[in-house]
Amino acid sequence: MRITLDEDRCCGAGTCVMTAPDVFDQRDDGIVVLLDPNPPAQLATSVHDAAARCPAAAIRVETE
Amino acid sequence: MTETTADPTDSTDPTDTVDLPGLPRERGCPFDPAPGYAHLRESAPITRIAFPSGGSGWLVTRYEDVRALLADPRFSSRLSAAAPHVRTAVAALPEPLPGALLRLDEPEHARYRRPVMRAFTVKRVQQLRPRIQQIVDERLDAMERAGGPVDLVAELALPVTSLVICELLGVSYDDRETFHGLAGRLLAIESSPEEGQQARAELASFIAALVAAKREKPDDDLLSTLIAEADADPDSPLTDIALTVLGSLLLIAGHETTANMIALGTLTLLEHPDQLAALREDPALADRTVEELLRHLTIIQFGLVRMATEDLTLGGRSIRAGEYVVASLPSANRDPGLGIEDPDRLDITRTPAAHVAFGYGPHQCLGQQLARAELQITLTSLFSRFPGLRLAAPAESLPFRDDMLIYGLHQLPVTW
Ligand code: SF4
Numbered sequence: 001m002r003i004t005l006d007e008d009r010c011c012g013a014g015t016c017v018m019t020a021p022d023v024f025d026q027r028d029d030g031i032v033v034l035l036d037p038n039p040p041a042q043l044a045t046s047v048h049d050a051a052a053r054c055p056a057a058a059i060r061v062e063t064e
Numbered sequence: 065m066t067e068t069t070a071d072p073t074d075s076t077d078p079t080d081t082v083d084l085p086g087l088p089r090e091r092g093c094p095f096d097p098a099p100g101y102a103h104l105r106e107s108a109p110i111t112r113i114a115f116p117s118g119g120s121g122w123l124v125t126r127y128e129d130v131r132a133l134l135a136d137p138r139f140s141s142r143l144s145a146a147a148p149h150v151r152t153a154v155a156a157l158p159e160p161l162p163g164a165l166l167r168l169d170e171p172e173h174a175r176y177r178r179p180v181m182r183a184f185t186v187k188r189v190q191q192l193r194p195r196i197q198q199i200v201d202e203r204l205d206a207m208e209r210a211g212g213p214v215d216l217v218a219e220l221a222l223p224v225t226s227l228v229i230c231e232l233l234g235v236s237y238d239d240r241e242t243f244h245g246l247a248g249r250l251l252a253i254e255s256s257p258e259e260g261q262q263a264r265a266e267l268a269s270f271i272a273a274l275v276a277a278k279r280e281k282p283d284d285d286l287l288s289t290l291i292a293e294a295d296a297d298p299d300s301p302l303t304d305i306a307l308t309v310l311g312s313l314l315l316i317a318g319h320e321t322t323a324n325m326i327a328l329g330t331l332t333l334l335e336h337p338d339q340l341a342a343l344r345e346d347p348a349l350a351d352r353t354v355e356e357l358l359r360h361l362t363i364i365q366f367g368l369v370r371m372a373t374e375d376l377t378l379g380g381r382s383i384r385a386g387e388y389v390v391a392s393l394p395s396a397n398r399d400p401g402l403g404i405e406d407p408d409r410l411d412i413t414r415t416p417a418a419h420v421a422f423g424y425g426p427h428q429c430l431g432q433q434l435a436r437a438e439l440q441i442t443l444t445s446l447f448s449r450f451p452g453l454r455l456a457a458p459a460e461s462l463p464f465r466d467d468m469l470i471y472g473l474h475q476l477p478v479t480w
Contacts, residue, residue: 030181
């Protein structure tokens, strides 16, 4: 699993942080931060969920 | 999607509204959207409707289409009329002012949203929790001292949300009557364009005076921070007009929406005793309860309006440049397409749905984490303080806000 972010799109409402707190965080100004670009497989569900819920489609997840 | 050439709602003349239905407005149950939506999702998920103000637009009722619409930059928020889908009298709006987040498109929207985003991150809201708890406890103490029956809107819901946004923004709580009154005038469907204009002007001069005062005497609040930042950076988009417009928006949106969710959420739990019992038994369900109430009640009751900026296709329908499109959030949140079982059932134990109660796309509610925290803290504290909380008036007599852009209750008499 590989995650990429498009910070320019992020609208900072923090849905990803709520959904997958081990993988996403927010900078002080609200923009998303990736804590772990290659998270372990057991986080796959929450990561995909975070990507699907992101209102700005700022999170891309590629699975090998 | 099936071809629907014979469908009268696909009329080619956008000015011909004679046979078009209007936005479904008649609720059966006060906790459910108008029954018309379920029918539309099945039979005409994107359909033309007549607006009470004259003219027509498209109504989008399915979850997937609502999300697609709200995330699509070809639909603009720069509307030329205010709530034309529900208001009977609408006048042409002036161009949106700098900072008018609800009416701006990218990239302009982000320029004004970013400076305020930092006050509403997950972490910042987490830090605010103890203070929110304190505010809630003080209001519950006051309720207890006064003894029932009390109006929960006036004694808890409005004070909690107003105190929180006042402190955060740096507005004096003593001015609450002023801004509560203004919120009422701005959100009433029957407000005329002149009344709306007048209320906006009064709100703007109230906040403008505050901006001037804070520039003289800064404090430890969001408005002061933004002013200092703007003054330090000649390229800052935060002109005094932008600061005033942003401040007005945060003040109104920051208290009115959440206050209604608190009151309506309380009533919903009282009327669903099995759900309330489940929450009481396991307070750890507070997060899920709030998500489910947000989804189930969806207080942005008439949806969000956008305008197509080019001829395009949405969910198989051709929409022309300049046409209004209404994204029905309440309908989307009851659509089986949301991916939850039995979406019309209130179930606080379910895995939270990816609902659209806060909207979707780049405009998705900036204050959603704060709203969640206020709701979780207020609802759990209320029911643990007053285990015997109950209605002090017949449920049929309660004044629901069918007449306001934001649904909820005008009053909620309770006792314990
Ligand atoms: S959910 Fe999307 S828009 Fe929201 S903070 Fe995360 S990346 Fe940004």
